[in-house]
Amino acid sequence: MATQPLALLSVSDKSGIVEFAQGLVQSGFGLLSTGGTYRLLKENNVAVTEVSDYTGFPEMMDGRVKTLHPKIHGGILGRRGIDDAVMSEHAIERIDLVVVNLYPFAQTIARADVTMNDAIENIDIGGPTMVRSAAKNHAHVGIVTDPADYARVLDALGNGTTLSEGLRYDLAVKAFEHTAQYDGMIANFLGSRVNETKQPETFARTLNLHFAKAEDLRYGENPHQKAAFYVEPQGTSETQASIATAQQLQGKALSYNNIADTDAALECVKAFSMPACVIVKHANPCGVAVDSDQTNAYRTAFSTDPESSFGGIIAFNRPLTAVTAKAIIDNQFVEVIIAPSIEDGVLEITGSKKNVRVLVCGDLPTPEARAAQMDYKRVNGGLLVQEQDLGFIHASDLKIVTDVQPTEAQIADLLFSWNVAKYVKSNAIVYGRNQRTIGIGAGQMSRVNSARIAAIKAEHAGLVTEGAVMASDAFFPFRDGIDNAAAVGISAIIQPGGSMRDDETIAAANEHGIAMVFTGMRHFRH
Numbered sequence: 001m002a003t004q005p006l007a008l009l010s011v012s013d014k015s016g017i018v019e020f021a022q023g024l025v026q027s028g029f030g031l032l033s034t035g036g037t038y039r040l041l042k043e044n045n046v047a048v049t050e051v052s053d054y055t056g057f058p059e060m061m062d063g064r065v066k067t068l069h070p071k072i073h074g075g076i077l078g079r080r081g082i083d084d085a086v087m088s089e090h091a092i093e094r095i096d097l098v099v100v101n102l103y104p105f106a107q108t109i110a111r112a113d114v115t116m117n118d119a120i121e122n123i124d125i126g127g128p129t130m131v132r133s134a135a136k137n138h139a140h141v142g143i144v145t146d147p148a149d150y151a152r153v154l155d156a157l158g159n160g161t162t163l164s165e166g167l168r169y170d171l172a173v174k175a176f177e178h179t180a181q182y183d184g185m186i187a188n189f190l191g192s193r194v195n196e197t198k199q200p201e202t203f204a205r206t207l208n209l210h211f212a213k214a215e216d217l218r219y220g221e222n223p224h225q226k227a228a229f230y231v232e233p234q235g236t237s238e239t240q241a242s243i244a245t246a247q248q249l250q251g252k253a254l255s256y257n258n259i260a261d262t263d264a265a266l267e268c269v270k271a272f273s274m275p276a277c278v279i280v281k282h283a284n285p286c287g288v289a290v291d292s293d294q295t296n297a298y299r300t301a302f303s304t305d306p307e308s309s310f311g312g313i314i315a316f317n318r319p320l321t322a323v324t325a326k327a328i329i330d331n332q333f334v335e336v337i338i339a340p341s342i343e344d345g346v347l348e349i350t351g352s353k354k355n356v357r358v359l360v361c362g363d364l365p366t367p368e369a370r371a372a373q374m375d376y377k378r379v380n381g382g383l384l385v386q387e388q389d390l391g392f393i394h395a396s397d398l399k400i401v402t403d404v405q406p407t408e409a410q411i412a413d414l415l416f417s418w419n420v421a422k423y424v425k426s427n428a429i430v431y432g433r434n435q436r437t438i439g440i441g442a443g444q445m446s447r448v449n450s451a452r453i454a455a456i457k458a459e460h461a462g463l464v465t466e467g468a469v470m471a472s473d474a475f476f477p478f479r480d481g482i483d484n485a486a487a488v489g490i491s492a493i494i495q496p497g498g499s500m501r502d503d504e505t506i507a508a509a510n511e512h513g514i515a516m517v518f519t520g521m522r523h524f525r526h
């Protein structure tokens with residue numbers, strides 16, 4: 001074998017590998033490679049030796065054993081200056097650079113028709129073993145696991161075969177992150193099939209999550225708390241149009257609370273198919289409106305609770321127009337505006353207030369096409385995991401339980417208010433009319449108090465509750481909530497039903513001449 005340093009190339013994703021290999025040869029490396037990678041390089045006239053020729057062992061067992069050989073792992077793991085004699089005794093050459101990406105396990109298990117055998121055969125063994133060997137021995141060896149790094153590695157090599165200590169360390173950390181994610185996926189897949197029939201279950205035996213730090217934040221919920229924002233690596237989730245993938249076009253860095261509130265606003269506005277505006281303060285919508293005219297939607301949402309909207313987060317489900325941007329900037333102090341996209345001229349307008357953060361998130365999925373992600377809530381010593389609440393109610397799902405039947409307009413307003421209530425912290429009461437909120441009562445320990453607060457807020461904003469509809473995220477345990485609604489002129493109510501005392505609340509609604517519908521679905525949000 002040559003005395004020049006060797007690079008070992010063994011990749012499943014072969015994009016860019018030929019050009020990278022050519023660059024490595026130019027830099028002075030001799031190349032070793034496994035079957036498929038070897039053939040591709042050969043076809044492209046790159047000088048390369050097949051691993052099996054170097055080890056003297058053929059690849060065998062349909063590729064289960066290719067690189068698992070002391071001449072490979074000794075060449076990667078050998079400590080230069082300490083293990084030289086033993087390497088030379090066994091004719092082990094130095095392998096100074098390892099370029100490996102792994103069998104496509106994620107893509108394999110994403111297939112609807114995947115079998116257990118497909119999954120097992122796509123568990124890479126030799127690849128991670130080389131990745132880990134090289135990463136462990138990063139004092140001497142470079143490890144490249146991501147084709148996106150080929151260019152910077154060639155740049156860093158210049159015309160030599162040595163990478164800086166800093167780059168080798170960085171690549172080694174990346175390599176261990178890669179194998180950790182890979183093994184986590186395998187454990188999640190197999191661990192959700194531990195029953196006798198190996199049928200998939202929703203929750204695996206252990207939960208292995210992989211998030212990458214997007215940024216350190218100035219502080220957390222409060223200035224004395226340290227914080228950072230971690231996001232799902234792209235391509236590992238079905239997340240569409242999210243705060244994690246949104247692009248910030250203007251304004252200073254988002255804070256911890258900005259991120260949480262923008263998420264709340266964006267997820268709420270996704271619930272509407274018509275043009276809508278949601279204004280959020282402290283994770284609760286404080287004004288929501290649907291209107292074919294976006295500027296009207298904003299003005300109406302704002303008028304629900306101008307006090308709370310001050311310093312709020314505003315989300316739209318349609319491209320932000322310059323007219324709406326001007327209406328906002330002329331009207332209020334706003335922390336964040338997020339929309340699928342912005343029209344020409346918006347940034348000139350919002351830029352007049354330089355601290356206003358403007359984000360675009362791309363097109364939103366339609367309300368019913370949203371894919372449920374998992375929701376995580378940390379408790380001391382544990383993690384609560386559930387599916388995201390994407391339960392959707394149509395007019396045909398409603399059960400009318402009162403003598404008075406709701407009108408079509410009332411049903412439209414009931415469904416609108418119900419959609420808002422889903423995003424309000426429990427106990428949630430939403431008064432609405434004409435596709436807009438009139439008053440919102442959030443986060444109270446008693447439902448009747450949320451109802452009182454919604455009425456107080458409406459009055460405070462100069463809005464009339466007489467004739468409005470009311471949505472309650474959970475059933476009324478007593479008739480007092482209905483009596484309270486009647487006292488402020490509520491004409492129709494939407495609630496899940498299911499209380500022991502449903503008869504009493506239905507009787508109360510009948511007494512007051514209020515139409516009431518049950519959804520059969522609860523939307524607690526804690």
Ligand SMILES: NC(=O)c1ncn([C@@H]2O[C@H](COP(=O)(O)O)[C@@H](O)[C@H]2O)c1NC=O
Pocket residue numbers: 010011012013033034035036037038063064065066067068100101102103123124125126127128
């Ligand atoms: N078994 C082994 O010794 C082995 N060594 C390398 N691999 C993988 O084989 C793939 C490349 O194969 P090929 O060059 O034959 O297309 C890479 O994803 C690499 O991670 C192996 N495959 C699976 O474990």
